Amino acid sequence: MNKERTSDVLEWRSSCPIASGLDVLGDKWSLVIVRDLIQHGTRTYSEFLASPEGVSTNILAARLKWLAAIGVIEHVDPERSARNNAYRLTPAGLALRPVLEELGRWSQRHLKSYNPDIVDIL
Amino acid sequence: MNKERTSDVLEWRSSCPIASGLDVLGDKWSLVIVRDLIQHGTRTYSEFLASPEGVSTNILAARLKWLAAIGVIEHVDPERSARNNAYRLTPAGLALRPVLEELGRWSQRHLKSYNPDIVDIL
DNA sequence: CAGTCTAACTTGCATATTACAAGTTAGAGC
DNA sequence: GCTCTAACTTGTAATATGCAAGTTAGACTG
Numbered sequence: 001m002n003k004e005r006t007s008d009v010l011e012w013r014s015s016c017p018i019a020s021g022l023d024v025l026g027d028k029w030s031l032v033i034v035r036d037l038i039q040h041g042t043r044t045y046s047e048f049l050a051s052p053e054g055v056s057t058n059i060l061a062a063r064l065k066w067l068a069a070i071g072v073i074e075h076v077d078p079e080r081s082a083r084n085n086a087y088r089l090t091p092a093g094l095a096l097r098p099v100l101e102e103l104g105r106w107s108q109r110h111l112k113s114y115n116p117d118i119v120d121i122l
Numbered sequence: 123m124n125k126e127r128t129s130d131v132l133e134w135r136s137s138c139p140i141a142s143g144l145d146v147l148g149d150k151w152s153l154v155i156v157r158d159l160i161q162h163g164t165r166t167y168s169e170f171l172a173s174p175e176g177v178s179t180n181i182l183a184a185r186l187k188w189l190a191a192i193g194v195i196e197h198v199d200p201e202r203s204a205r206n207n208a209y210r211l212t213p214a215g216l217a218l219r220p221v222l223e224e225l226g227r228w229s230q231r232h233l234k235s236y237n238p239d240i241v242d243i244l
Numbered sequence: 245c246a247g248t249c250t251a252a253c254t255t256g257c258a259t260a261t262t263a264c265a266a267g268t269t270a271g272a273g274c
Numbered sequence: 275g276c277t278c279t280a281a282c283t284t285g286t287a288a289t290a291t292g293c294a295a296g297t298t299a300g301a302c303t304g
Contacts, residue, residue, distance in 0.1 A: 013175040015239040017229035018157045018222050024233065026150040028291090035140045045252050053135040056292050061253055070236065082252055083300055092232040099224040100140050106221055107139035110214040111146065114192065117137040150262090167281050178263050183282055204281055205271055 024070055025096075029055055029063050031103075034072065034089065034096050039121070042076055042086035072096070146192055147218075151177055151185050153225075156194065156211065156218050161243070164198055164208035194218070 013019050025031055032053055036043050048060055055063075064087060067073045072093040076086045089096075104121065112118050135141050147153055154175055158165050170182055177185075186209060189195045194215040198208045211218075226243065234240050 010236060012237045012239070014173075015237070015241045016154075016157070016174070016243060017226040017233070017240050018243075019154055019175050020233050020237050020240050021225045021229035022150050022153055024229075024236075026148070026153070028144055028148045031144055031148070032138075032141055035138070046250095049252095051136075052138070053141050056294095057253070058255080058293090059291065071232075081300060084251070095228055095232060099221065099228055102221040102224050103143045104139040106217055107143035107146075110193075110217060111139070111142050114132060114146075115134045115137070115142050117134070118139050118142050119137045121138060121140075168279090171281095178265095179282070180264090180284085181262065203271060206280070 027063075029053075029059055030067060031096070031100060033060075033063055033067060034093060035100055037073065037087065037089045037093065038097055038100060042088045044084060044086045045082075047086075067093070149185075151175075151181055152189060153218070153222060155182075155185055155189060156215060157222055159195065159209065159211045159215065160219055160222060164210045166206055166208045167204075169208075189215070 010023065012023055025034075032051070032055070033048060036048055036051055040047070045060065045064070048055065048064075049057065064073065068075075068087075071090055073087045074090050076088050108118055108120065132145065134145055147156075154173070154177070155170060158170060158173055162169070167182065167186070170186075171177065171179065186195065190197075190209075193212055195209045196212050198210050230240055230242065
């Protein structure tokens with residue numbers, strides 16, 4: 001977890017919405033977590049770990065905490081203990097679907113020559 | 123520049139188009155550079171540096187090299203020397219516009235409570 | 245209801261990436 | 275040829291990430 005993200009008040013690079021979106025989600029793992037939730041609805045900690053990308057446990061824990069802090073995800077049952085308490089997207093998280101759809105579409109069109117294994121999803 | 127990105131053959135985390143897109147563009151700076159080019163058409167090295175986000179020179183040079191390597195940007199005049207030779211988007215780079223538009227839209231709707239300064243662009 | 249199992253983390257440390265400051269290079273203008 | 279400066283490169287410190295191991299607490303087992 002970096003300094004910006006741990007501090008109570010975020011430090012934004014600019015007033016640009018794109019840069020601000022990247023301040024919050026611009027890393028290799030956050031949107032992969034969101035993708036898992038879009039695909040599966042809910043997901044437990046160990047289910048996230050089982051995704052083919054292979055996130056490490058400390059990064060996953062940090063990102064889940066962060067995504068919950070900014071209101072993108074939440075526990076399915078907030079009262080319940082952590083064990084088997086799945087995460088799900090909030091409305092704000094669900095609203096990321098078009099972003100992922102466009103990114104996926106772009107990759108399928110423009111990255112297949114580099115990664116021929118790319119499949120169709122979403 | 124990290125190991126994946128300098129190696130001739132990229133190491134992809136999975137066959138997922140979203141994860142692959144993030145393998146290539148999933149950092150804090152690549153899409154900011156693309157945004158500058160969408161807004162301004164062409165942009166020189168020092169113009170990128172002048173953007174409010176304040177990228178550092180080594181990161182900028184590395185990202186420009188990388189984005190050119192994957193065919194997202196190119197020099198306006200490939201024959202010309204580096205001095206004042208602007209960069210522009212390739213067709214593949216231009217195709218990222220919908221991704222940025224959706225990201226910007228999401229930020230405006232869901233990040234304004236955290237960063238009230240966010241403005242409208244694109 | 246003590247003991248075991250295991251999901252969900254946390255911690256420590258090596259490696260990789262980013263930031264900041266300073267230095268280098270080469271083409272344009274005089 | 276000298277100066278100026280755009281476009282980098284290099285060195286090094288600060289952060290973040292990856293990997294392995296350890297911890298905790300609720301669920302299940304006998």
